[in-house]
Amino acid sequence: MNKTVIVIDGGGRGAILVETYLKSKKVKKVIAIPGNDLMALNKNIKVFTKLKTTDKKEIIKIAQAENVDLVDIAQDDAIAAGLTDELIKKGINSFGPTKAAGQIEWDKAWARRFMKRLKIPIPKYKVCKSQNEGIEFIRKQKDTEWFIKASGLAAGKGALYAEDNNEAITKIKRMKDFGEAGKTYLIEEYLNGEEFSSFAIVSGRKFGIIGHAQDHKTVFDGNKGPNTGGMGCSSPPFAVNKKVEKQINSIFKKTIDGLIKIGRPYNGILYLGGMILGNSKVSVIEFNSRWGDPEAQVLIPAIKNDFYNLISSASSGKLQKIKKDNKYRVVVTIASKGYPDDYSKVVGKEIKGLAHMLRHPERSEGSPKIFGAGVIVKSKKFIASGGRLFYVLGEGKNVALAREKAYNALSSISIGGNNLHYRKDIGYRDLERLKRR
Numbered sequence: 001m002n003k004t005v006i007v008i009d010g011g012g013r014g015a016i017l018v019e020t021y022l023k024s025k026k027v028k029k030v031i032a033i034p035g036n037d038l039m040a041l042n043k044n045i046k047v048f049t050k051l052k053t054t055d056k057k058e059i060i061k062i063a064q065a066e067n068v069d070l071v072d073i074a075q076d077d078a079i080a081a082g083l084t085d086e087l088i089k090k091g092i093n094s095f096g097p098t099k100a101a102g103q104i105e106w107d108k109a110w111a112r113r114f115m116k117r118l119k120i121p122i123p124k125y126k127v128c129k130s131q132n133e134g135i136e137f138i139r140k141q142k143d144t145e146w147f148i149k150a151s152g153l154a155a156g157k158g159a160l161y162a163e164d165n166n167e168a169i170t171k172i173k174r175m176k177d178f179g180e181a182g183k184t185y186l187i188e189e190y191l192n193g194e195e196f197s198s199f200a201i202v203s204g205r206k207f208g209i210i211g212h213a214q215d216h217k218t219v220f221d222g223n224k225g226p227n228t229g230g231m232g233c234s235s236p237p238f239a240v241n242k243k244v245e246k247q248i249n250s251i252f253k254k255t256i257d258g259l260i261k262i263g264r265p266y267n268g269i270l271y272l273g274g275m276i277l278g279n280s281k282v283s284v285i286e287f288n289s290r291w292g293d294p295e296a297q298v299l300i301p302a303i304k305n306d307f308y309n310l311i312s313s314a315s316s317g318k319l320q321k322i323k324k325d326n327k328y329r330v331v332v333t334i335a336s337k338g339y340p341d342d343y344s345k346v347v348g349k350e351i352k353g354l355a356h357m358l359r360h361p362e363r364s365e366g367s368p369k370i371f372g373a374g375v376i377v378k379s380k381k382f383i384a385s386g387g388r389l390f391y392v393l394g395e396g397k398n399v400a401l402a403r404e405k406a407y408n409a410l411s412s413i414s415i416g417g418n419n420l421h422y423r424k425d426i427g428y429r430d431l432e433r434l435k436r437r
């Protein structure tokens with residue numbers, strides 16, 4: 001028990017990662033960059049909340065000073081900035097793809113062309129480089145639904161739904177709001193189906209599927225409102241049956257082999273976002289080069305392997321067989337009212353009831369857990385400081401019991417003026433299925 005791990009992340013995904021590394025028999029110390037104030041309540045976790053995940057120089061300095069054994073790069077912007085490449089150059093052991101392999105996430109136009117070449121099932125799409133190009137294209141199409149997406153990283157908010165051609169033109173004009181990330185954008189055929197995400201641990205040519213989840217991307221119940229980073233997840237989703245899993249496996253294999261073929265071998269967690277269409281056919285919405293947030297909060301607790309062993313083996317080319325429990329998990333994202341748009345009036349307000357929840361985070365097996373993100377601690381008070389504030393995880397034998405745990409825990413938490421927002425319908429698809437059985 002003498003290993004030191006750095007986790008590059010500041011949100012709820014980072015919170016479950018640091019907690020899980022600390023449970024490993026091998027790990028003595030975990031450093032989170034930037035981490036957050038709720039992580040720092042644990043004396044064994046050191047955080048650098050002022051540091052940017054893209055500050056490669058400073059991160060390398062810390063890794064060398066602490067003589068770390070592993071750097072787990074969990075956040076997309078660090079991968080896009082080439083942090084992995086720098087760590088490799090310095091001989092520091094890391095888990096996460098290089099900038100070239102990570103292009104599968106940070107450049108959606110590149111990723112679509114790559115998937116098309118490999119004949120991976122995807123929606124019809126067009127890559128556009130100017131407003132006019134997109135508008136002229138839409139004017140020639142029959143009136144229908146679309147997705148307009150910024151090609152670069154946009155914190156999960158860069159994909160805009162359009163219910164008809166007119167709205168598509170409005171959404172094309174909004175691409176400029178994403179700055180550099182929206183300079184190139186995609187117009188995609190709208191796919192109507194059941195969404196899911198799947199996660200594989202990848203080590204060069206070898207990979208193992210860890211599990212599947214269903215995120216709830218829009219801000220309001222019933223899948224209404226703008227897209228967010230994710231408002232809650234449930235796992236394992238009933239919709240991912242054997243027939244779907246077979247396709248997922250084949251898509252992962254094609255992708256991982258395809259990356260090797262173009263000289264960009266992948267190491268790290270690979271995230272496949274997919275849609276199940278009629279007749280259980282899978283179409284790929286996107287790949288991400290990391291765990292999802294909050295998917296990680298429902299998937300990582302299911303893993304029974306010693307987490308440090310699992311990840312450090314993968315980082316050195318050896319893949320362990322993944323062992324998992326069979327619990328159902330539901331995580332609910334708690335956000336500031338106004339998120340993903342303007343939530344500035346909530347920032348600085350006190351979150352009441354959280355202290356009680358945190359006092360006994362591991363009271364007993366199966367009790368709800370909190371993972372912090374946009375919360376700061378000031379004079380022992382918990383203060384809202386971001387859009388997604390924290391996450392509540394419940395687990396149980398089935399979706400109903402897991403939901404009950406998570407939602408019951410929430411009843412005593414509030415922000416003055418009714419400023420707490422969360423979806424009440426996380427896991428609704430499997431809940432309906434459970435009731436019908």
Ligand code: AMP
Nearest residue numbers: 123147159188189190191217227285286
């Ligand atoms: P992305 O940024 O590509 O992950 O897209 C964000 C979300 O928008 C996805 O998780 C889907 O819910 C939705 N989405 C993106 N592209 C499409 C599409 N072509 N058809 C239907 N939904 C989509």
Ligand code: GLY
Nearest residue numbers: 229230292293294
């Ligand atoms: N929850 C979606 C994402 O992490 O991209």
